Amino acid sequence: MSPFRFSSSALDTLALQREMRDESCGGFASFEGWVRNHNEGHAVTRLEYEAFAELAEKDGSRIVNEAIARFGATRAACVHRVGSLGLGDVAVWVGVSAAHRDEAFRACRVIIDEVKHRLPIWKKEHYVNGDSGWVNCERCAMPGAHTHEHEHEHAHHPHVHVPTPDYSRQIALREVGPEGQARLRSASVLVVGAGGLGVPVLQYLAGAGVGRLSIIDADRLEPSNLHRQTWYALSECGQEKSTLAATRVSALNPEVRVEAHALRLDAHNAERLCAGHDLILDCSDNFTTKFLLNDLALRTGKPVLFASVYQYEGQLQLVRGDDATACLRCVWPEATRDGIVGNCAEAGVLGPVPGVFGSLQALEALKHLLGLPGLKPDEMLIFDLITLSTQRLRARRQPECEAHRRAASSAPLQAPDELEVQFSSLADAASAGFAFVDVRDSREREAEPLPAGALHLPMSKLLTDAATLDLAGRYLLICATGKRSAAAAGLLRSQGFAECRSLRGGLKSLKASA
Amino acid sequence: MAELAPPERTIRVQYYALLREQAGRSDETLTTGARDPRELYAELRARYPFTLPPEMLRVAINAEFGEWSQPLKAGDAVVFIPPVAGG
Numbered sequence: 001m002s003p004f005r006f007s008s009s010a011l012d013t014l015a016l017q018r019e020m021r022d023e024s025c026g027g028f029a030s031f032e033g034w035v036r037n038h039n040e041g042h043a044v045t046r047l048e049y050e051a052f053a054e055l056a057e058k059d060g061s062r063i064v065n066e067a068i069a070r071f072g073a074t075r076a077a078c079v080h081r082v083g084s085l086g087l088g089d090v091a092v093w094v095g096v097s098a099a100h101r102d103e104a105f106r107a108c109r110v111i112i113d114e115v116k117h118r119l120p121i122w123k124k125e126h127y128v129n130g131d132s133g134w135v136n137c138e139r140c141a142m143p144g145a146h147t148h149e150h151e152h153e154h155a156h157h158p159h160v161h162v163p164t165p166d167y168s169r170q171i172a173l174r175e176v177g178p179e180g181q182a183r184l185r186s187a188s189v190l191v192v193g194a195g196g197l198g199v200p201v202l203q204y205l206a207g208a209g210v211g212r213l214s215i216i217d218a219d220r221l222e223p224s225n226l227h228r229q230t231w232y233a234l235s236e237c238g239q240e241k242s243t244l245a246a247t248r249v250s251a252l253n254p255e256v257r258v259e260a261h262a263l264r265l266d267a268h269n270a271e272r273l274c275a276g277h278d279l280i281l282d283c284s285d286n287f288t289t290k291f292l293l294n295d296l297a298l299r300t301g302k303p304v305l306f307a308s309v310y311q312y313e314g315q316l317q318l319v320r321g322d323d324a325t326a327c328l329r330c331v332w333p334e335a336t337r338d339g340i341v342g343n344c345a346e347a348g349v350l351g352p353v354p355g356v357f358g359s360l361q362a363l364e365a366l367k368h369l370l371g372l373p374g375l376k377p378d379e380m381l382i383f384d385l386i387t388l389s390t391q392r393l394r395a396r397r398q399p400e401c402e403a404h405r406r407a408a409s410s411a412p413l414q415a416p417d418e419l420e421v422q423f424s425s426l427a428d429a430a431s432a433g434f435a436f437v438d439v440r441d442s443r444e445r446e447a448e449p450l451p452a453g454a455l456h457l458p459m460s461k462l463l464t465d466a467a468t469l470d471l472a473g474r475y476l477l478i479c480a481t482g483k484r485s486a487a488a489a490g491l492l493r494s495q496g497f498a499e500c501r502s503l504r505g506g507l508k509s510l511k512a513s514a
Numbered sequence: 515m516a517e518l519a520p521p522e523r524t525i526r527v528q529y530y531a532l533l534r535e536q537a538g539r540s541d542e543t544l545t546t547g548a549r550d551p552r553e554l555y556a557e558l559r560a561r562y563p564f565t566l567p568p569e570m571l572r573v574a575i576n577a578e579f580g581e582w583s584q585p586l587k588a589g590d591a592v593v594f595i596p597p598v599a600g601g
Contacts (some may be wrong), residue, residue: 081594198600219553310531312597331579332597335569347532349600380579382530382595387540393593394578 004060027101042297193283196354204362298407325377329403434476482506
C-alpha cells in the first residue's frame with residue numbers, strides 16, 4: 001500500500017486502522033479531518049476536493065516516509081478524499097503506529113500539518129446561499145496571500161504545485177556541491193537591518209538555504225521605503241520590518257529557521273544577539289550601529305561584512321575581527337558620526353543602488369560560508385554606479401586604532417554616540433582612556449573621594465566652568481547614581497563636547513559590581 | 515627672494531559621495547602644484563563648495579588609503595572619500 005493515496009469513495013477508517021496493526025507496536029494515533037458546516041463565516045453545505053494527483057501522491061508519500069524516519073514510527077499512512085463530500089464526511093485520514101505513544105502522536109501531527117501545507121489539493125465549498133468558492137491549499141490562507149477564488153478561476157489556480165526547496169542549480173556548481181550545501185544549511189547568519197540592503201541579502205541567503213537567519217530591525221515599514229525595499233507591500237506600512245522580513249523568508253524557504261528582533265542593536269544587547277552566529281552582515285543605515293558591530297567583531301573575532309550606500313555608490317568591507325587586519329575604525333576618522341555625510345533619507349538614493357550592494361553582500365556572505373575567495377580583509381570595495389567604476393582600496397591596520405586598543409583592553413562594548421557607559425571599576429574606565437569629571441557637590445566628594453586627578457565640576461557650575469574642559473576631551477562624568485552625570489553629559493554634548501559620557505549607574509553601580 | 519613654486523604635476527582625482535555631489539563630477543585630471551593631498555584638497559576647496567574638512571575624509575593614493583602629508587607624484591591617482599552609512 002502506498003503511504004499516501006487518494007480515494008474517491010468514503011473512507012473506511014476501521015479498515016485503515018487495521019492496516020496499521022503490528023505486534024511490535026504499543027501505540028496507535030490517528031487524525032481525521034471532517035467536513036464542517038462553516039468556513040470564515042459562510043455556512044457550508046457540501047465540499048468538493050480536487051488534487052493534482054500525480055504530484056500530490058509522490059510528495060505525500062515523501063511526507064509520510066519522512067515522518068516515519070524522523071520519529072521512528074513503525075507504520076504510517078495518509079488517505080485523502082477527492083470528489084464530492086457531505087457534512088461530517090471524513091476528508092482526510094492519518095494513522096501512525098509505533099512502539100510508544102509519543103512517536104505515534106508526533107508523527108501523526110507532522111504528517112497532517114505537512115499534507116495541509118505542502119500538497120496541491122483544493123477544496124470547493126458550496127455555501128447555503130447557493131454560492132461556491134475554491135479555497136485552500138493552506139498557503140493561500142497565509143497573511144497577505146489570501147484570495148477567495150471562484151469556480152471559474154480554479155483552472156488557472158496559481159498554486160498548482162507547492163514544491164519543496166530545491167538547491168540543484170547551485171549544487172551543480174563544482175565549488176558548492178552537496179558538501180557546500182550542507183555547509184550553508186549548518187550556517188547561522190545575523191542580518192542587522194531589513195531595509196534596502198537587508199532585503200536582497202535576506203532573499204538570497206534564504207533562497208540559498210542558509211540554515212538559520214536572524215533579523216534585527218527596530219523600524220516599521222514606511223511608504224518611502226518601498227522604492228528600494230521592493231519585497232514589501234504598500235498595504236504593510238506601519239508593520240515591523242523584522243517581522244515582515246521573517247514572514248517573507250519563511251514563505252520563500254520554509255526550511256530556514258528565522259528569528260525576528262524588533263529592536264535597535266545597542267551596547268547592552270549586542271553580544272547576546274550576535275552569539276551563536278557564524279557571520280554578521282551589517283545592513284544598517286547609521287554609523288552608531290556600524291561602529292558597534294565593528295567593536296563587537298574585534299571583541300569576539302566574529303567576522304562582520306559591512307555595506308553602506310550613498311546616492312549612486314557604495315562601500316563594502318569585511319572586518320575579520322582579528323588584531324592583524326584593518327577594522328572600520330582603522331579606515332574612518334574618529335570624528336565620523338551620524339548626521340555629517342547624510343543617509344538615504346537625507347541625501348536620497350536610487351532604489352537599485354542598495355539592491356546592487358545588498359546582492360554583493362549576499363554573494364560575499366555565501367562565498368565566505370563556502371570558503372571561496374572574495375573580498376579580502378584590508379581592502380574596501382567602492383563601486384560608483386554612475387560611472388560603473390569599481391575600485392579596491394587597500395587599508396592598513398592602524399597601530400593607533402582606538403577600536404583595536406579598546407578590544408585588546410577588554411573595555412566594555414559601547415556605541416560611539418552613547419551617552420552612558422558602564423564600567424565595573426574606575427580603573428577600567430581609566431584604562432579605556434577616560435578622564436574623570438566629578439559632578440557631585442563638595443560634601444559628597446569629601447565623604448567618598450574619587451582617585452587623584454579627577455576634575456571637580458559640580459552641577460551648579462557645570463556650564464559656567466565648562467570652558468576649562470577640552471572640547472575633544474574623553475571625559476567620564478560621575479555622580480552617586482548616574483542620574484545627574486547623565487544630565488550633565490547631555491548638557492555638555494549639546495555644547496559640543498562630543499566625547500563626554502556618563503558613568504551608568506554612578507558610583508553605586510561600582511559598589512554593586514565589586 | 516620668494517620661495518620657488520613647486521613644479522606642476524598632472525594628477526587624476528576622483529570624488530565620492532558628498533564630494534562628488536559638491537564637485538558636480540566623479541573625476542577629473544588636473545595640473546597642480548600641490549605637494550600633498552592636504553594642499554590639493556585646499557586647492558580644490560577654493561574651486562568647489564566642499565563642506566567637509568579633511569578630518570572627516572580619507573584620501574587614497576594609487577588605490578591605497580594614505581596620509582594627508584604623503585608627497586604626490588606626477589601621474590598619481592588620488593581618491594577623496596568620506597564615510598557613508600546609507601542602507
